[in-house]
Amino acid sequence: MGVRNVSAATGVDGGARGVARIEWSTPTSRPRTPDAALFQNHHPVVTPRPSRYDPALVQVIVNDEPRALPAGATVAELIDSLGLGPRRVAVEVNRTLVPRAAYTATPLADGDAVEIIHFVGGG
């Protein structure tokens, strides 16, 4: 399975030697499907799903993208789950600025619109 013979009908040296052998790398243990690539940098945040069917989740909008969080999740938990803990970011919930000191005391509710900003290159 690691090596496959390929007829070199279109290969440049196909005429003289008849068959060219192409070396394929041995499959790694991790399946390299598109799904696996998507989840390589996975976050503890689960895939969005209508939360009214699951009381354990709340559905919020983060920077215009829907996202489901465990019920009772705070701004601090959202920031941590995105790996943004040590970064200089700022957060608004429903257009109200949330001071960094209040992250752990600010739970997110169903339908909350969260805005998270950071600094990028600009003049």
Add this chain to the structure above:
Amino acid sequence: MVDADTFSLAGRHFRSRLIIGTGKYASFAETRRAADAAGVEIVTVAVRRVNVTDPGKENLLDHLPLDRFTILPNTAGCYTAEDAIRTCRLAREAGVGKLVKLEVIGDEKTLFPDVPATIEAAKALVAEGFDVLPYVTDDPVACKRLEELGCAAVMPLAAPIGSGLGIRNPYNLRIIVEQSRVPVIVDAGVGTASHAAEALELGCDAVLMNTAIAGARDPILMAEAMRLGVEAGRKAFLAGRIPAKLYATASSPLEGLIR
């Protein structure tokens, strides 16, 4: 004592009179190399949404440590006072200080500022304790109003943002320099080192640029050129140039000519 020649902005003293933007560079590493080559102490940054599906491993500020650089967040892309104020509040909450570059754009094509909206936003931000550096047209009256309402500096443009046209109205800039008691920072429109030198020769306190460096074929070399241009312009200003005259004045003595 040119070595001690600093300019003060919002109560802090800076040796470098060059401020650079951090946009349009090929990488964060190149941004940092340009900042080092330019010898700057202040860099501008933009406030944007985090990409929550891919926050990325690196961040601009990883390369611009706060103990080395003063971070000047801008309100680029804001077309209303409300958006600009909101952006400034977010920037301050992100923890880089209370200095902000206020720009409220009035026209998409020229990126000229909306002066009434800039004044409105500046008033609100000053009241909230921000040190406001407003990007404004090279209009002495607009600059006067912004100074009177408490801005920490005024930042008249030399030419449209990113145009590289250089100083289009040196006479207005001279008037702004003469009337202002806050620093005058030329912001936008510089294309090359002689433009930066000219701004300082006119008596401006500093110059702010981004595209002129980041868009050069060799940004690091241009960053160094801009540093030297700013230094040359400042020294020429301090030295006091000769008045311009229409006709020649001989520089060699007339006595002792051979007969």
